[in-house]
Amino acid sequence: MSGRQIAEIPSRQDPPRECAPATAGSLDRDNCQGLSDGKRQWTQRGHGLCAVELRGTGQVIGRCGLNWWEQFAETEIGWALARAHWGHRYAMEAAQAVLAWGFGPLRLEQITAVIHHGNTASAAVAERLGFTHLREDTVLGRPCTVYALPRDNFPRPRTTGMTATAFDPDGS
Template sequence: MTVITTERLRLRPLTTSDADADWWVRLHADDEVNQFVGAYTRERAVKRLRDIAQQWDQRGHGLCAVELKATGEAIGRSGLHWWEQFDETEIGWTFARAHWGRGYATEAARAVLGWGFGTLGLPLITAMIAPGNSASIAVAGRLGFTPLREDEILGRPCVVHGLTRDAYASV
């Protein structure tokens, strides 16, 4: 499976292991972290991780645990997710509050974009961001995303931001 590394981070595919399921629940237990993505029960986390594993198997990409290279600590998640109803591949990022404000989301997402546009040859990657999520809007802006449309994902409103391979190459 694909492992992506940056100067400070290691991104590895999430699995259906008990360790990843427990970590997923803990990550999303913080009200500040889950305000835009929701909390997870263990059962819901296992189902989500199965869906992620299926994407890795079927599409060759999915979500990753983001770990600090220096310690191995999992601090967040980032990666690509295919949304059949939109016919689009989305990049996402969610990090533990203790690791906010250190540039990890931008660093991880930049590496995922390079992999998605370079290795996978995707023509467009979207970022579906909840209105009011100023931190994610800022990350998307630093990466070169621009708003495309308002939409809804999993029953929640979002603004879909987009970045083409050509635009990414020029950033």
């Protein structure tokens, strides 16, 4: 799918210096904790969330990446896009790139997807990616279905024009 950049995926273990743009008034305690947790993920695990951008404009339309859940001892893939960009297969493409990164350079054995009940669109994306039901659980106080994809079941994506580049905080 030429013409758009789906995810900027680091090819090395260096954590980014900035997790997300913020203005002075936009950060409350929870947001600050989230930024701190995100930086810790990059430092300790070598992964975290990445921006999903449109190649033609550079517009950030969402995020996709990997998150370590200590209480489950699992690495989860997650994606979230602005509503205006739903239905264009961006989540599918971004997730394929993140899975290739997780199973490739990061050498993960299994990746989970935590889908809150009622989120049928994300459940459909997970199933199209090859995830299967692992268990029912509660995450952040909400019931969810946890799907799993072992490395051996990951179908290598066909070349789609997506690019994966190293994060370079200095832009050089």
